Amino acid sequence: xxxxxxxxxxxxxxxxxxxxxxxxxxxxxxxxxxxxxxxxxxxxxxxxxxxxxxxxxxxxxxxxxxxxxxxxxxxxxxxxxxxxxxxxxxxxxxxxxxxxxxxxxxxxxxxxxxxxxxxxxxxxxxxxxxxxxxxxxxxxxxxxxxxxxxxxxxxxxxxxxxxxxxxxxxxxxxxxxxxxxxxxxxxxxxxxxxxxxxx
Amino acid sequence: xxxxxxxxxxxxxxxxxxxxxxxxxxxxxxxxxxxxxxxxxxxxxxxxxxxxxxxxxxxxxxxxxxxxxxxxxxxxxxxxxxxxxxxxxxxxxxxxxxxxxxxxxxxxxxxxxxxxxxxxxxxxxxxxxxxxxxxxxxxxxxxxxxxxxxxxxxxxxxxxxxxxxxxxxxxxxxxxxxxxxxxxxxxxxxxxxxxxxxx
DNA sequence: GTCTATACTTGGATAGAC
DNA sequence: GTCTATCCAAGTATAGAC
Numbered sequence: 001x002x003x004x005x006x007x008x009x010x011x012x013x014x015x016x017x018x019x020x021x022x023x024x025x026x027x028x029x030x031x032x033x034x035x036x037x038x039x040x041x042x043x044x045x046x047x048x049x050x051x052x053x054x055x056x057x058x059x060x061x062x063x064x065x066x067x068x069x070x071x072x073x074x075x076x077x078x079x080x081x082x083x084x085x086x087x088x089x090x091x092x093x094x095x096x097x098x099x100x101x102x103x104x105x106x107x108x109x110x111x112x113x114x115x116x117x118x119x120x121x122x123x124x125x126x127x128x129x130x131x132x133x134x135x136x137x138x139x140x141x142x143x144x145x146x147x148x149x150x151x152x153x154x155x156x157x158x159x160x161x162x163x164x165x166x167x168x169x170x171x172x173x174x175x176x177x178x179x180x181x182x183x184x185x186x187x188x189x190x191x192x193x194x195x196x197x198x199x
Numbered sequence: 200x201x202x203x204x205x206x207x208x209x210x211x212x213x214x215x216x217x218x219x220x221x222x223x224x225x226x227x228x229x230x231x232x233x234x235x236x237x238x239x240x241x242x243x244x245x246x247x248x249x250x251x252x253x254x255x256x257x258x259x260x261x262x263x264x265x266x267x268x269x270x271x272x273x274x275x276x277x278x279x280x281x282x283x284x285x286x287x288x289x290x291x292x293x294x295x296x297x298x299x300x301x302x303x304x305x306x307x308x309x310x311x312x313x314x315x316x317x318x319x320x321x322x323x324x325x326x327x328x329x330x331x332x333x334x335x336x337x338x339x340x341x342x343x344x345x346x347x348x349x350x351x352x353x354x355x356x357x358x359x360x361x362x363x364x365x366x367x368x369x370x371x372x373x374x375x376x377x378x379x380x381x382x383x384x385x386x387x388x389x390x391x392x393x394x395x396x397x398x
Numbered sequence: 399g400t401c402t403a404t405a406c407t408t409g410g411a412t413a414g415a416c
Numbered sequence: 417g418t419c420t421a422t423c424c425a426a427g428t429a430t431a432g433a434c
Contacts (some may be wrong), residue, residue: 010418027309028227031409042419046391047411049417107365108307109225126366144381144387147369152355152391159354169324170346172284180344196395199269241401241416248418250401337432 011049013039015063019057022099026105027113028056058116064099068176069123078135079198085128089157090186104158125154132197142199153193209247212238214262217255222297226256226312257315268322275336278397282389284330286358288323289385303357308310324353331396341398352392360367 007015017039021030032053036043050056071088074080093100103121106114116119129150135141141150207215218236223252231252235242249255272280272285292299305313306320311319328349334340344350 004407023310026227028225029308033409043410044412044420045418054409064331098291103382105307108304109228110223122368123364129368144390148384148387150369150392151358152388155352155354155356155358157354159350159358166320166324169328170320170349180346184344185215185347188347189351192348192395195397198394231429232427243402243430244400252428375430 010039010041010045013041014046014056015059016048019060019098019102022057023105026100026109027111037047052088054113057113060099060102061117061120064096069120071127072128073131075131075134078131078140079194081131081133082194084126085131086157086190089124090189092184093157093180100158105169107158113156127151128153135197137169139199141197141199149197152196156189156193209238209240209244212218213245213248213255214258218297221256221259222290222300222304225308226301226310237295253312254314259298259301260316260319263295265397268319269320270326272326272330274330274333276392277330280325280330281334281374281393285356285389285392286385290381291387293381294357297390299357305355326348327352334396338398340396348396351395355388355392 003042014035018030018035021034021038024030032046033043035053035056036046046053046056071084073085075081076182103117105111105120106117129146132143132146132149132153136143136146213234215230217234219322220233221238223229231243231245232256233254235245244273245252247254249258270283272284274280302320304310305316331340331342331345331348332351333343335342
């Protein structure tokens, strides 16, 4: 066994390059040639290591193990659970922005690849649904339609993307020039969502 | 001049077909061949009438004149303005779901076509921003970061898509079997957003 | 204005040398 | 395990008849 020294192997390079490019230009908007050029390896290596473009895509998600996916909520205090859920989601989003970005694209495009990703997505949003339901039962939360509320919350959590075409819209939005720490973002997201459904 | 009788001309057929397919499979996921097949016309007619695939795309947005884009808010009562804005947006979304869907995809994918669509988008969300700012100044609304609040509200408004992969998540979410009238959706969206930012 | 047939381009995957 | 060179499929756009 050889110690990893200096440059990584082609497989790793391909995964890093593809994560970046997929997030930037989408799955279909990215070519294998671009990936290999970005990775600095030969074209053939995508087929050799992964067996095709599509498998590179799946490998990106398999490589990540989001701890919070397996988090078990006690549901004793749904409001605290919801705060925790939002916090964990935003932390993950912050750690893996490209992956979240890519996932978001795939969801919106209803890509045929979603089926194999269903496990990740479904588990995640099911936690949210369970918390929301428990909260309503216990009288912590108030909302009319669970379905719509899920849409609202997911939308608020997932839609956080830098859109060059809209930069001017958000620019100088908060002129006090404050830094946006991760904590600030978490706090204001929790505030917005909880206010939206709290009695 | 001839009266339109029975079947439309190829140009209209192409626009209808492409709106449907673009919304369903995305711009890049749709081929000119598919469009012409769906429209029941010959392949060459896309180039003949529009000068290429991309111009078909733009034609879809040029054809629509969303009245509410030019709506002028007095800002005397920001809360009422916001209610009105949400209502008008959802009504438009309901009337042109394919177009909103397509726009949403393009935004998330940061497509190169967004530049030419900027006019529509920018005007729309600028109205929202203006209302939010006026509301904060007048003490109707409370929120920490304008930028994040814009993200939340836009996310809540725009993310409303049937995702087959997540159907089971929303299914039987509201077991009371109520019909979802447009008014219900509007009401619950207004409720969620206003609660989120109201003092 | 609409058709059929085809040219041109690009992208994914493979063969075979090293 | 990585490379270069090549094949094949699919997509856009064009030419030319009707």
